Amino acid sequence: MFQPYAIATALLAICSSLPATHLLAKTIRVPDDRSSIQAAIDGAEPGDLVLVKRGTYSERLKLKADVTVRSEGADTAGKLGRLRAEETILDGADVPGHGSAVIMAEGAVLDGFTVRNFGHYDEAEWAKHHKTQGNLQSHEHIGESPGPGIQIPDVTCVVQNNIVHHIGDTGIGLFGSPGSAASPHVYQNVCYRNMGGGIGAMRHSRGIIEANVCFENFYAGIGHNHASPIVIHNTCYENIRAGIGSSEGSCPTVRENKCYKNRRAGIGVRTGSNTRPIIEANHCYENDMAGIGTEEDAASILRQNECYRNKLAGIGIRHAEATIVGNECYENGAAGIGLDGAKAVVLDNHSHHNQTAGIGLAESEHGLATLARNKILENRQVAIGIHGGWQVELIENEIERTGGMPPLVMIFAGSKVDLSGNTFQGGGVAAIRVAGEARIENNRLVATELRKAGPPSFGIWALPDATVQAYGNTFENWRHAIFASQAHVSAVDNQVKSFHQAAFVIEDAKSTATVMGNQLTTGDANAKVVLARGKETQRVVERDNEILAEAK
Template identity: 55%
Template sequence: MCSSNDHRQANIRRLRLLGFGILCVPLLAVSSLAAETIRVPEQHKTIQAAVDASQAGDTILVAPGTYKERIKLKAGLILKSTGDDTKGTLGLKRAEATIIDGGGEQGEGAGVTMAQRSTLDGFTVTNVGVYDDAKWNKHHATHGEQQSHEHIGAPGTAGIGVIGVTCAVTNNIVHHIGYTGIAIQSAPSKRCSPHIYRNITYRNMGGGIGSMQKSTAIIEENICFQNFYAGIGHDDASPTVINNTCYENIRAGIGISEGSHALVRGNKCYHNRRAGIGVRTGGETRPIIENNECYENDMAGIGTREEAAPLIRNNRCYKNKLAGIGSRTHATPTIVGNECFENGQSGIGQQSDAVTMLINNFCHHNKASGIGFAPCKAGRSTLINNRIIDNARVAVGVNGGWTVRLVGNELSRKGGMPPIMMVFNGSEVTLTDNIIRGGGVAGIRVAGKIRAENNEFAGTSLRKVGPPNFGVWALPGSDVTLIANKFHHWRHALQASEATVLATRNKISDFHGTALVIQNAKVPANVFDNTAISANPKDKVVSISGETGMMQGNLLHKPAD
C-alpha cells in the first residue's frame, strides 16, 4: 500500500517526465496538483494519524464506523465521511454512520478542533465531557429557572471547537456533549467567520451552537433541539443566524446576550421551555431580529429584558403561552411590523420599566390584550400605526406607572363587554389620530389620566339601556382631556363621575339623550365649543352636576338632509 508521500513523489516524477522543471512551476500549482485523497481506515487506522500525514489541500475520506479519538485538524484540510447526501433518520446517513467518540472524561480538547480553512463534513461527534441526564431533566422540568446565570462564554470543552479560525462545519450531528455542541469564538486580535451549515445539535450540556467573543460566523440551516441552554446562543458576538430550526431547548431557542449584535433572520423557534428568541444583558446587546417564526413556546415568542435594545421586525409570534413579544426590566426594543396572534396573554406585552417603540404591528385574537402594559414604576412607550383587532379582553391595557403615547392606531373588537382600551390609575396616556371601534362598556375606560385629540370613537352597537356603553368612561379620580374628537354610536360620548374633565371641539352623533354626562365634579369641569348632532330637540349636548367651569359654545345641531 502506498503512502501519501509516495503519491506526492510520483506526481513530481510525472511533472519531470512532462518536461517541467519543478523550480519553475508556481508553488500554488504544485500545491493544487499535489493534493491527495487519504482514506481511513484503509491507509491509516485512525483519523488523527491521517490528519498528521496530510497537508493543506488534502481530503481525508473516513469510512463508516466508530472512531474513539479526538481530532485536531490542520489548515486547509477537508475531513469528510464517505457516501452521498442520502437522508437518514436524523441527518445524513453517512453522518449517522461515521462517529467520533470523544471518550467521555478521557482525553483533552474538543471532539474536533477546527483549523484555518479546514472543513468538517458529515460526522457524528459525541461523548466529549460528561452529559448529565438527571441534571438535564431537572432543569427541563423547572423551565431553566434554577440554572446558573453563567454566560455561554464560560470555559468548557466543546464537541466541535472553532477558535479563531475561518472554516466550514457542515452536515454534522453533535450530541451528548458535556458543554456546548459547536463552540465558536475569535482568538485575541483575530476574528473568525466560519460557516456553520446544516448541522444537528441536541442534548448537549451547554448550547447547541455557541457564538462567542467577537466571532462573526454564518450559522445557517442548523437544527438545534433539547440543549441544556439555548439552541443557538450568543455572547459578545455578531453572527448571521439564518434559516435555523430551534425547538425544545431548556432556555430560548435562540439566546442573544452580552453585547451581541447578531442578525437573526428566517428562523423557526418553537416548543422551547422559555422564549423562542430571548435577548438580554445590557444596552450594548443590539441584535436585528427579523422574519422569524416563533410559536408555542412556554414563555414569549420573542422576549427582551435587562436594558437590551434589539430591533424586532416582521416576525410572526403566535400561540406562545405568554406574550407574542415581551419586554421587561428596562429593555428598550424597537418593535416594527410584527404579527402577534393567539398568544396566551398579550400580543405585545411590556412590564417592569421597559421603554418601547411599537410601529406598524398587527396584534389580533390574543387571549388577553392586543398590547399590554403591566404595572411598573416608570415605563414609557410610543405606539404608531398599529392594528390591534379582536383580542379577547382589551385592545390596549395600560396599568399604573406607564406613560404611553398612541398615534394613528386602529383599536377594535367586534363583540364582548370589556372596554376597547383600559387606562388604570397611575398611568398617563396621550392619544392622537387613532380610531377606537367596537361595542362593550366603553371605547376607553379610564381611571388614570388621558389626553385624546383628533381621534374617532366609532361605536358599533348603541345600547340605550342596560350595561354601560360610553365612548369614554371616566372613573372617580381620573383626569380626562378630550379635544376635537369624533364620537358616534355610543350612549354617551363621555360619562364621568368625580373626575377632572376638559372637553372642547368634539363632535358627537348617534347618541342617546345627552352627549356628555359629568356627575359629581369635584373640580370645575370645562366643557365648551362641542357640537352634538341629533334630530331630537330634547337631546342635550352636556349635563353637569357639581363644580362647573367654562360652559360656552356647546351646540345641538340637526342632522344634515
C-alpha cells in the same frame, strides 16, 4: 495549424499560476491509507482531503490548516441528517482525558460526522431542569463553554453536515477575539441533548450560523456571549432555555429562524444595554414563555417577526429597550405585545386574537412608549391596557373588537397618555376608560350599535380623580360621548353623532369642567349637550356648543 509547443507553453503558464496546494492535493483514505483519522490529518498537506469510511472511531481530532475531513458517501438523507454522518461516528465514551472532540483550524473543513459522548452528559440533571424550565439553573453566560464537542478557535473554517449530541458541554462552540476577521461557517448541523447550548458563539466570534437544527439542549439551542454572528434559517425547538439566546454584549443578526416549543422563550435577549441584537423575520410559536423575550436592560430591534400561540406574550419586553416594527402577534396566551418597565417604540405591528391585550403595559416604576400605526384587532380582553407608571403616545392606531364587554383601551391611575389620530371601533363598556391622565385629540370613536340601556356604553369613561382633555374627536353610537365622575374634564371642538339624551354626563366635577365648541347631531329634540349631576353642578362651564338635526 497544430502548434504543440504553443499549447504546452500556455498550459505551463496556467499551471504555474495555480497554488501548489491545488496541484499536489491528494486524498488520504481512512482506514485504507491510515488506521486513524488523526494519523491521516497529521500526514496531510494543505488542500488534501481526508476521506473516512463508515464506522466508529474512538479518538479526538485536531485539524490542520486547509485540510478537509469528510465522511465517505453520497448526501443521502438519514433520520436526522446525512446518512453518511449518522454512520461515521466519533465516540468519546472510551477516549481518555478532557476537552473537545474536534478542534478546527484555519481553512479546514469538517463534513459529515456524528460526534457523541465527549464530556459528562447527565440525564438526571437534564430531566430535572427540563421539568423546571431552567428556573433552577445557575445564571450561566449563554454559550460560555470550556470544551465544546466541536471547537472553532478564532479561525475561518467550515463545519457542516455533522450531528453532535450527548456532549458534556456545548455541541459546537465558536471562539473569537477583539478585532478578529475570522468568519467560520457552521452549516446544516444537528445538535441535540448537549449539556451546554446546541451551538454557542462567544468571545467576540462572528461568522455565519446557518440552517442548523438544535433541540433538547440544556441551555439555548443557539446561544451568544459577546458574539455577533449572522444566525439564519436555523430551527430550534424543545431546548430547556430559549431556542436562540443573546446575552453579555452580543449583537447578532437573527434572521428567518424557526423557534418553537422551547421551555422558555423562542428567542431570548438579556444582560445589559450593550446586548443589541437585530431580530427579524423569525417564526416563534408554541413556546412555554414568550415568542420573543427581552429583559435586563438589553436593547433589541425586532422587526417582521411572526409570534403566535405562545403561552405568554408574543413579544415580551421587561426592563429593557426595544424597537418593535412590523411584527404579527396572534393567538398568544397573554398579550400580543407585552411591555414591563420598558422603553419602546411599537410601530406598524398587527396584534390580534390574543387572550388578554393586543398590547399590554404592566405596572412599572417608569415606562416610556410610543405606539403608532398598529392594527390591534379582536383581542379577547382589551386592545391596549396601560397600567400605572407609564408615559405613552398612541398615534394613528387602528383599534377594534366586535364583541365583549371590557373597554377597548384602559388607562390606569398613575399613567399619562396622549392619544391622537386613532380609530376605535367596537362594543364594550367604553372605547377609552381613564383612571390616569389622558389627552385625547382628533380620534374617531365608533360603537358597534347605540345601546340606550344595559351596561355602560361611553366613548370616554373618566373615573374618579382622572384627568381627561378631549379635543377634536368624533364620537358615534355611544350612549354618551363622555361620562365622568369626580374627574377633571374638558371637552372642546368634538363632534358627537347618534347618542342618547345627553352627549356629556359630568357628575361631581373635581375641578371646573369646560364643555365648549362641540357639535352634536341628533334626532332627539330633547337632547342635551351636558347633563351635570351631583353636588358640583356649578363647576360645569358650557358654551358655544351646537345641536344639529339628524338628516332623515
